[in-house]
Amino acid sequence: MPATTPRAAAPPEPVAPPDVDLAVDLGRGLVLPNPILVASGTFGYGVEYGDVVEVDRLGAICCKGTTLKPRIGNPTPRVTETPGGMLNSIGLQNPGVDAVIEKYAGTWAGWKVPVLVNVAGESVADYVEVARRLDGVPGVAGIELNISCPNVGRGGLQFAIDAGAAGEVTAAVRRATDLPLLVKLSPNVADVRPIAKAIADAGADALTAINTLSGIAVSPSRERPLLGNVFGGLSGPAIKPVALRIVYEVAQVVKIPIVAIGGVTELADVLDYLAVGAVAVQVGTAIFADPSLPVGLVDGLADECGRRGLESYRPLIGTALPRKQSPPSAKGVEYRP
Numbered sequence: 001m002p003a004t005t006p007r008a009a010a011p012p013e014p015v016a017p018p019d020v021d022l023a024v025d026l027g028r029g030l031v032l033p034n035p036i037l038v039a040s041g042t043f044g045y046g047v048e049y050g051d052v053v054e055v056d057r058l059g060a061i062c063c064k065g066t067t068l069k070p071r072i073g074n075p076t077p078r079v080t081e082t083p084g085g086m087l088n089s090i091g092l093q094n095p096g097v098d099a100v101i102e103k104y105a106g107t108w109a110g111w112k113v114p115v116l117v118n119v120a121g122e123s124v125a126d127y128v129e130v131a132r133r134l135d136g137v138p139g140v141a142g143i144e145l146n147i148s149c150p151n152v153g154r155g156g157l158q159f160a161i162d163a164g165a166a167g168e169v170t171a172a173v174r175r176a177t178d179l180p181l182l183v184k185l186s187p188n189v190a191d192v193r194p195i196a197k198a199i200a201d202a203g204a205d206a207l208t209a210i211n212t213l214s215g216i217a218v219s220p221s222r223e224r225p226l227l228g229n230v231f232g233g234l235s236g237p238a239i240k241p242v243a244l245r246i247v248y249e250v251a252q253v254v255k256i257p258i259v260a261i262g263g264v265t266e267l268a269d270v271l272d273y274l275a276v277g278a279v280a281v282q283v284g285t286a287i288f289a290d291p292s293l294p295v296g297l298v299d300g301l302a303d304e305c306g307r308r309g310l311e312s313y314r315p316l317i318g319t320a321l322p323r324k325q326s327p328p329s330a331k332g333v334e335y336r337p
């Protein structure tokens, strides 16, 4: 008998991506193709990652914090690793809103992925002016307000730690622009719920939660704090339980959608945030280790829904919240946890 050459194993049948509806409506016409966003400060202006990441497959990009005037940022060192995370004190280094529009908006306008400009300021007037300049610019899909900034007119108290100041800046920006408006909560407060309510009442379309936790590190010589700015923001897996708690609390007191952020490194984190009432998540620090992670999470979420026989990811939202009469939905302002 002639020797038979072993036949190569047939290549696996190509698996069609599951046909799952991942779209999420954050209000005011901002409908994201999927609920996986990249967090401000960890993905530049998006253009830096164009060669390594399929940016058009992301739910949205939150660009670096943008201010009215250029900022050179804080003295170095600006970052240090910590157990389960990192501390950063970049100090909002950015070229200012006019340069951001001139350099990047044209590219963003050609992308499918919505780009949200993260806006920071030192006064209500600062925020309003940046929003006014972004209003109507092609390529700018919305604004995310970073209110974890000192309010110079009020002795440097951060907008985000006071319900009155947080509501005031949100209302002023709301009047200045028709762009979809997300406002980012700070975890550095005793009770975030009145602040979240004030922001929602002032006309925000959605909340993002959370910004970094305030922390410090000590230099190896123990002669001074390590960071040039002394204080930094803690991010990464270490903050996830805090962010989960805040999303859980806020989802029970506001009716607008919540986008969760904090220590997302794998699909289980996304599922946890959805379970406590978030309709979408942002990936931040983990991008530094693996820029392809957010797109992988989009596929992972679709696969997970496919495995569970779900046509949409919406049934995953709010499952760990205390029981309420009406089922949760991810439909923007219709969302009632």
Ligand SMILES: Cc1cc2nc3c(=O)[nH]c(=O)nc-3n(C[C@H](O)[C@H](O)[C@H](O)COP(=O)(O)O)c2cc1C
Binding pocket: 039, 040, 041, 042, 064, 065, 066, 088, 090, 092, 118, 145, 146, 184, 210, 211, 212, 234, 235, 236, 237, 239, 261, 262, 263, 264, 282, 283, 284, 285, 286
């Ligand atoms: C290096 C760095 C820069 C950041 N810059 C900003 C910023 O400009 N504006 C902002 O709202 N948040 C900024 N953040 C906070 C992140 O957007 C995010 O809220 C936080 O890191 C928690 O998410 P993570 O644990 O996934 O990183 C920054 C975070 C890091 C690590």
